[in-house]
Amino acid sequence: MPSISLGFVDHSARVMQVITWNRSFKGIPQPEQVKNELDDAEGETHATVLEKLLAWEKKLSHEVKEFEVIKMEYQQKLASLNKKKQRGVSSSSFERTKSAASHLHTRYVVDLQTMESTISEINRLRDQQLYPKLLELVKGMGHMWDAMYKHHKAQLKIISELKSFDISVAARETSEQHNERTVQLWQVVQEWHVQYSKFMASQKEYVGNLYSWIKLNVIPIDTNLKANSSQPVETTPPIKRLLHAWHDMLGKLPDEDARKAIHTFSEVVHIILVHQDEEIKLRQRIQDTRKEHERKSRQFEDWARKYMEKRAGIPPEAGNPDGTRADPLAERKAAMEKLENSLKELEEAYTKQCKVVREKSLSLLRTNLPELFRIVSEFSLQSAAMFKDLWSISNTNDQLDD
Structure with a gap:
């Protein structure tokens, strides 16, 4: 049964943060409303079962706080009654205090019975609805990892x-x-890494929160009653054995190796992308330079034709008396040759970059892809084995309970 104290820890609230569901629980159910259509186990989802447990846990928390107040008032009245009895006060004063203490004792017992009823419903939901849902999850996860x-x-x-x-x-x-x-x-591998990390973190958080809650859930109530107690002898419920094993096995699963392998491959693909981008930029520069060369070649040819027509029939000395002036035709030819050389250098660099991209890509993929799929296949095998072991534990639980 859940532990009863003023410092009640609502682990269900933490559990509910890990799972999203579609419908909200409309208020705390009353005892006479427990057996209704919402309690049909076949119609419940994993999330709605948790939702109902959370509602009942909140109800229990409220009842515990009220119980502690009544308990404290009752103890104070008993102490006052004992003092009056020792001092020998008047009969009327003693009887009034005794009547108040009796009334508080009645409320004490009624509140205790109310809590036990709530605890009984929590245990019923835990064992008859949550536990089967966890088994379904274990079975489904086992099939998933096997695939x-x-x-x-x-x-x-x-x-x-x-x-x-x-x-x-x-x-x-x-x-x-x-x-x-x-x-x-690259984008797919990045998303794979993100979703895998979130999946493993959420699974660990969910199982961890459930296990923390179940450890408190099976602690018997301490009511400080000396009279006969209606509490049965507590036994370890199957759900606790399942969650204990699940929590322990998850801690030993080498999920970090798979996460690192996926992240490493993402970086490998990014390296390939960087080389490809350099190749594409070089190709674009070649295209731009080639267009510039074609444009300037046409301009040079037009200019050279006009220049030669203009110079036809004019003695060389007429325009250059001392013969020291540079030939504009030679200057423009030199500029064109320089542009052609730049184009050839870019083409050589591009050819070299293409070779680097091909060789680098092939080397990186041949080295890292087999390692990636070796690690994730081993992790998948270990995960599938883990859930098969958990399923076996559930079968053992059933045999122990029988």
């Missing part, structure tokens, strides 16, 4: 076979489509 392992194993086999793949017939340049696909791959 993930098969897919990652197949991916590893394909990638391993690509190590000897001949890329000599592949395109030597990075096309726009190729670059777009690389960007898409």
Whole structure:
């Protein structure tokens, strides 16, 4: 049963922060309303079961606070009654105090019974609704990781076979489509890393919060009553054994290795993207320089034709008496040759960059892809095994309870 104290910790509230649901709980149910259509286990979702547990936990918290107030008042009245009895006060004063103490004792017992009723409902929800939902989750997660392992194993086999793949017939340049696909791959791997991290963190947080709550939930009530107690002898519920094992196994799961492998591959793809961007920028510079060269070539040809027509029939000495003036034709030819040399240098740098991109990309992918799928396939296998073990524990729980 849940622990009863003034410092009641509402672990259910923390649990509910990890799960989102679609419908809200309309008020705290009354005992006569417990058996209604909302309690149909088949119609409940994992989230709505938690929602109901939270509502009952809040109800219990309120009842505990009221119980502690009555308990304190009752103890004070008993102390006052004992003092009056020792001092031998008048019969009327003693009887009034005794009557007040009796009234508080009645409220004390009624409040205790109310709490026990609430605790009984919490335990019913815990064992008959939450526990089956957790088993469904364990079974579904086991199937999911088993499927993930098969897919990652197949991916590893394909990638391993690509190590000897001949890329000599592949395109030597990075096309726009190729670059777009690389960007898409990088974004997908980044999102994979983010979602994987969130998934593992949420699972650990959820199981951790549930386990913290269940450890308090199964602590018997301390009512300080000396009379006969209606509390049964508490046994460890199956849900606690399941959550204990789940919490322990999650802590041993090497999820950090998979997270690092995904993050590393994301950085590898980004490195490839950087090289591709340099290649594309060089290609754009070549295109711009080639256009400039074509434009200036046409201008030079037009100018040279007009220049030669103008110079036709004029003696060389007429326009250059001392013969020291530079030939404008030679100057413009030199400028054109310089532009042609710049274009050739860019083309050589581009060819070299294309080769670097191809070789670097192939080397990085051949090295990191097999390692990535090896690690995630191993993690998937270990995760699938973990949930199979948890399922086995639940079957053992059923046998123990029988």
